[in-house]
Amino acid sequence: MLEEELIAVLTLQKVKGIGDIIAKKLISHCGSAQNVFKEKRGVLEKINGIGTLTIKNLYDKKYKESAEKEFKYISRNNIQSVYFQSDEYPERLKHCIDAPILLFQDGKINLKNQRIISIVGTRKMSLYGRDFINNFIEELKPYNPIIVSGFAYGVDITAHKAAIKNDLQTIGVLAHGLEKMYPKTHKKYVHQVNDNGGFFTEFWHKEEPLREHFLKRNRIVAGISEATIIVESAEKGGSLVTADIANSYSRDVFAVPGKVTDSLSKGCNALIKTNKAGILTCTQDLVDALNWEDTSLTKIAVQKQLFIDLQGEEKIIYDYLLKKGKEHMDVIALDCNIPVYKLATLLFSLEMKGVTRPLQGKLFECI
Structure with a gap:
């Protein structure tokens, strides 16, 4: 420019x-x-x-x-500025009406790989959350995603460090200018992140990490990604705002469930309960939901065995989904003339046989 x-x-x-x-x-x-x-x-x-x-x-x-x-x-200081109309601007962010007109970039960010996910959550993370993130990102390595987070305490920095450990690109979205660093204790990780990705911020170099800046930062975290994952969150945690923003952008949102008595899982459990997030229990949940694997061969194999394995209402449901593609559970029940209570059992049976799978928001599809 x-x-x-x-x-x-x-x-x-x-x-x-x-x-x-x-x-x-x-x-x-x-x-x-x-x-x-x-x-x-x-x-x-x-x-x-x-x-x-x-x-x-x-x-x-x-x-x-x-x-x-x-x-x-x-x-x-050779700071790269990325204009919202340029080719270098994050593609998914371009489609968010309130996205920044200008981003400042530091590091070696390469957005050619469009498998981008955001991982956010509480700053007071438990061992359960830490272990989940480390195992989850390690298992994601074959898919080579870009891991985005906010470079804050807890879930954020754990996600960045796990990405670096597994040689995955990671992007920290800052709530302040590039001359500042919050929290200061994370300054020791700046070079590692820059060598394995880098930082984005919309704030001028001297701008401080004010409360309202974190809220603005969240829309970049949600908008840049294909999906946002909430690992742990209190009932009114800040990461729930990021989940709401991601939903408003029509992006996939996933939450890691936890004990109903665990305060750090109340936010995630509420997202799942209110259908604002899909349940995430393992890496394969994400891979399946985002179609990161080619399932065409699986579909062919299933179709060959269809008339042998499936009978009656199971076959009716499978044929219906094969024709319709993704469909909501209530619509399936109505169109197939099967009560919802009975349909739930049949869908579970089909899932166990490997011919259908559940998606976010009570949707189902054939594999």
Whole structure:
């Protein structure tokens, strides 16, 4: 990106009253960030959702002066800035309306591998959570996913370290500028992460890790990934916000279940109970749900044995799913004229025979 355009983008980031949604609307209408500041006020006032006070702020010189200082820092420190319209911008994040117009990148991030998952959870992790993450990521190694998290205490840093241990790329999404580091005790891991991936942040280099910054950070964690996994969370844990955001982006969400009496599992259990997350008990649950393996050969083998192994209502259900693809349990019951209580038993039997499998949200499909 040319210098003047980048300064214009940085200015839009800083102008009071302009968030990412409005900034994108202005850029789209005017053709570029530079053109936003060249456009007549009368024209800008006609854009839906752009108020007169916001337009007035556009012409306040202090914002451009701040942007020019930030540009000097970026240039001096060889910080890579990733614009939302560029090819280097995370593909899935492009489809999130409130995604940042600009990301700052450090490290050796390579997003060509689109198997990207986010792992988040409590900062006060138990041994159960730690062991699950370490085993889970080790078993994911053959699929070569990118592991994303927030570089915080507990689940976050455990996921980053497990990825590094298994030679997987990992990305830390920061809630502050690149000149800061929170928590300070994690500074010792920065070089390891940079050598095995890197960091993304939308915040300027001196910005502090404020509470509201963590909430904004969460939308990047959720938006960049194919799926978000909650390992442990209290009943009102912050990672539940990330789960809600991921659901709003129509992304897959999974939660690791735990004891009903365990405070660190209450959040995960609630997500599963309310169908806001699929249950995750092992690596294969994720692999199956995201279709990371080619199941075409399995389907062919099953079809050859269909008339031998399946009879009556089991065959009716299988034939139905074979024709329809994924379908909700209630719809299957209605279309196949089988009571739900009876259907649950039949679906479990088909699953045990290896011909169907459950998906998130009470969906089922043939294997």
